[in-house]
Amino acid sequence: VSCAKRAKTPNSELLFLPFRVLLAELEAHQDAWPFLSPVKLKSVPGYRKVIKKPMDFFTIKEKLINNMYLNQENFIIDVNLVFDNCQKFNEDDSEIGQAGHRMKRFFDKRWTELLRK
Numbered sequence: 382v383s384c385a386k387r388a389k390t391p392n393s394e395l396l397f398l399p400f401r402v403l404l405a406e407l408e409a410h411q412d413a414w415p416f417l418s419p420v421k422l423k424s425v426p427g428y429r430k431v432i433k434k435p436m437d438f439f440t441i442k443e444k445l446i447n448n449m450y451l452n453q454e455n456f457i458i459d460v461n462l463v464f465d466n467c468q469k470f471n472e473d474d475s476e477i478g479q480a481g482h483r484m485k486r487f488f489d490k491r492w493t494e495l496l497r498k
């Protein structure tokens with residue numbers, strides 16, 4: 382994902398370190414498999430029509446690396462977009478739907494632990 386390269390100020394690296402750690406934990410989670418890369422719009426009928434803003438962990442990592450998150454809020458919004466899209470498109474009792482709920486619970490827990498420290 383290329384975008385306007387922002388000046389890489391040292392503190393921005395430090396500032397976003399917790400997000401990179403948190404994202405690495407999400408990617409390593411056993412239930413992360415449906416969310417690791419963008420949904421192939423051609424191979425999932427209806428996805429393009431239903432989901433207005435697709436998002437996935439790989440895209441989030443690219444945006445982090447390219448300094449495209451100007452604040453914490455935008456990072457959280459993208460992570461929650463992954464889970465909201467999942468709940469919108471997948472039945473709660475489906476394989477992917479269940480994985481999405483487990484990943485969201487895991488993220489919410491780690492995010493509050495990160496903030497509380």
Ligand SMILES: Cc1ncccc1N[C@@H](C)c1cnc2ccsc2c1
Pocket residue numbers: 414415416418419420421425428467470471477
């Ligand atoms: C997150 C999500 N929501 C709705 C549809 C797909 C997906 N994930 C993609 C990777 C995907 C695409 N294809 C398959 C086939 C079996 S699981 C799986 C997962």
